[in-house]
Amino acid sequence: MTQLSNKTKDSCNWDSIVIGSGLGGLVTASQLASKGAKVLVLEQYKIPGGSGGSFKRKGFTFDVGASMIFGFGNKGYTNLLTRALKDVGQKCETIPDPTQLAYHLPNQLEISVDRDYQKFITKLINLFPHEEKGIKHFYETCWDVFNCLDSMPLLSIEDPAYLMKVFFKSPLSCLGLARWLPVNAGDVAMRYIKDPDLLRFIDIECFCWSVMPANLTPMINAGMVFSDRHYGGINYPKGGVGVIAEKLVKGIKNLGGEIRYKSRVKKIIFEKGNAIGVSLENDEEIFSKTVVSNATRWDTFGGQGIKSPLVATENKPTSEKKWENRYIPSPSFLSLHLGVNVDSIPANTHCHHLLLDKWEEMDKEQGVTFVSIPTLLDPTLAPSGSHIVHAFTPSSIDNWDGLSNKEYLAKKKEDGDKLISKLERLFPNLSQNILHKEIGSPRTHKRFLARNKGSYGPIPSMRLPGLLPMPFNTTKINGLYCVGDSCFPGQGLNAVAFSGYACAHKIGTKLGMNKWELPE
Numbered sequence: 001m002t003q004l005s006n007k008t009k010d011s012c013n014w015d016s017i018v019i020g021s022g023l024g025g026l027v028t029a030s031q032l033a034s035k036g037a038k039v040l041v042l043e044q045y046k047i048p049g050g051s052g053g054s055f056k057r058k059g060f061t062f063d064v065g066a067s068m069i070f071g072f073g074n075k076g077y078t079n080l081l082t083r084a085l086k087d088v089g090q091k092c093e094t095i096p097d098p099t100q101l102a103y104h105l106p107n108q109l110e111i112s113v114d115r116d117y118q119k120f121i122t123k124l125i126n127l128f129p130h131e132e133k134g135i136k137h138f139y140e141t142c143w144d145v146f147n148c149l150d151s152m153p154l155l156s157i158e159d160p161a162y163l164m165k166v167f168f169k170s171p172l173s174c175l176g177l178a179r180w181l182p183v184n185a186g187d188v189a190m191r192y193i194k195d196p197d198l199l200r201f202i203d204i205e206c207f208c209w210s211v212m213p214a215n216l217t218p219m220i221n222a223g224m225v226f227s228d229r230h231y232g233g234i235n236y237p238k239g240g241v242g243v244i245a246e247k248l249v250k251g252i253k254n255l256g257g258e259i260r261y262k263s264r265v266k267k268i269i270f271e272k273g274n275a276i277g278v279s280l281e282n283d284e285e286i287f288s289k290t291v292v293s294n295a296t297r298w299d300t301f302g303g304q305g306i307k308s309p310l311v312a313t314e315n316k317p318t319s320e321k322k323w324e325n326r327y328i329p330s331p332s333f334l335s336l337h338l339g340v341n342v343d344s345i346p347a348n349t350h351c352h353h354l355l356l357d358k359w360e361e362m363d364k365e366q367g368v369t370f371v372s373i374p375t376l377l378d379p380t381l382a383p384s385g386s387h388i389v390h391a392f393t394p395s396s397i398d399n400w401d402g403l404s405n406k407e408y409l410a411k412k413k414e415d416g417d418k419l420i421s422k423l424e425r426l427f428p429n430l431s432q433n434i435l436h437k438e439i440g441s442p443r444t445h446k447r448f449l450a451r452n453k454g455s456y457g458p459i460p461s462m463r464l465p466g467l468l469p470m471p472f473n474t475t476k477i478n479g480l481y482c483v484g485d486s487c488f489p490g491q492g493l494n495a496v497a498f499s500g501y502a503c504a505h506k507i508g509t510k511l512g513m514n515k516w517e518l519p520e
């Protein structure tokens, strides 16, 4: 363990400081607290959850970003949100969504993804009968990957002792996963499917959560998403997505941990090359045995235009350069939070929708429209007689930076109106039924989520071998760990929850706090 000077040791009250209360940070902190560690979470904003938070306005509870929640099942090992809450004595009441998503695609291609796997596969085969074999092969391969993941306790694959134990427990699953680590979903799709329209459908199936086409989307993640939606299912937490973060905070506090809001970390403090604490914007210094950054890797180490990263340039490990060359920030989002009259949304509507007018617009500025209407599942989120419509579309901050205030407000209005008129394809007369409207631009996301360029997360800058190049939680700096979507296995609440489990496990090993047995 790091040899700290006496002065530092005296003021070192914490086993771990976690910078940021996104789901990645909170799962790390709650897992550490459950191991008996003393944890402090420092959050720059006034509520927990980051992209997975909720905010209240005029009687509406709006989700900040995340709205389609995986990992809330009640069986197997991949239900990491259920497990993380349970480990700190908490539980979320959830509402099962009968449909993951309704696609409204070019050439009148309309299909919804049912919770029931056979129902969905039959519908897809009816649309592409000549590809029956290919469809079955592709989605069954996803199940193979998922079954490997779901059959083993998920902790840090950086830890040789864990790998050895899990290998003895589930050797075939480990070998199965090792095989899929360097593979992308597109490679598998192309092996089995020839119809270009069906391959485009597989692309949008991937794009809607990875913001990349299938040939850049890791197969392990595709296996996870395309199977868990039918296995654990998509389940909405009653009271809003932010309830997950609130409950994790409650669990952390019950176990003696602390969270401080409006506490922006300015710098990580170093002594003899080791991370030993943090300094806040008000220059307060807090010391700890370990430091975890839930900020993006660019905000942590610099690069992609970040001028003042948490790690000063002279302490930046050269290995981080590799990451910067391989991954770039995906675009941010233009998001619309609407309160609307209940009559403007038919009662039998699905909760989540994806609209795309032309295939070539899939990865273009404001090309795909995502829609979530959580009040169809949980009416308590809005005053009676109204619904929430949360719509978002990818947008790059480059189109928003450098505008004068007047130009910025005008663009927000113009692009917001365009998005509303796209929604009118599903809900005619929506614009006449709006009771409340908030528009978030990439600048809003950058500011409130403290994410570089307001990015949704890192995407490969080139074709990479699946998940293999994604960094784990340890960094080349002794005492400093990273967690969240710039770590293995990437974006998604369930993915960052895995990253949190793995991070806490690595720190637990360092601090001698891990149990020898694998979790049940």
Ligand SMILES: NC(=O)c1ccc[n+]([C@@H]2O[C@H](COP(=O)([O-])OP(=O)(O)OC[C@H]3O[C@@H](n4cnc5c(N)ncnc54)[C@H](O)[C@@H]3O)[C@@H](O)[C@H]2O)c1
Residues within 6 Å of the ligand: 019, 020, 021, 022, 023, 024, 025, 042, 043, 044, 045, 048, 049, 050, 051, 052, 065, 066, 067, 068, 069, 263, 264, 265, 266, 294, 295, 296, 299, 448, 449, 450, 451, 456, 457, 483, 484, 485, 486, 490, 491, 492, 493, 496
């Ligand atoms: N399922 C969905 O529909 C959906 C939609 C949008 C986003 N998401 C997912 O949410 C995930 C995000 O999770 P995450 O945990 O990686 O990150 P996050 O961005 O949600 O959380 C990071 C937190 O750190 C805080 N922070 C950053 N810098 C700080 C600093 N210097 N000092 C103090 N606090 C600081 C931020 O305020 C934020 O609360 C993404 O992977 C994304 O895919 C899911």
Ligand SMILES: CC(C)=CCC/C(C)=C/C=C/C(C)=C/C=C/C(C)=C/C=C/C=C(C)/C=C/C=C(C)/C=C/C=C(\C)CCC=C(C)C
Residues within 6 Å of the ligand: 067, 068, 070, 101, 149, 154, 155, 157, 163, 167, 174, 175, 177, 178, 208, 209, 210, 220, 221, 222, 224, 225, 352, 353, 354, 370, 371, 372, 489, 490, 491, 492, 493, 494, 495, 498
């Ligand atoms: C020993 C040997 C031999 C070897 C080794 C191997 C191994 C063991 C390996 C392992 C591996 C692992 C563990 C892995 C893991 C993984 C994981 C966990 C993953 C996860 C994932 C998840 C995901 C991806 C998710 C995602 C999700 C998302 C992102 C979502 C999103 C959504 C959205 C955005 C929505 C939109 C839409 C609408 C609204 C419409």
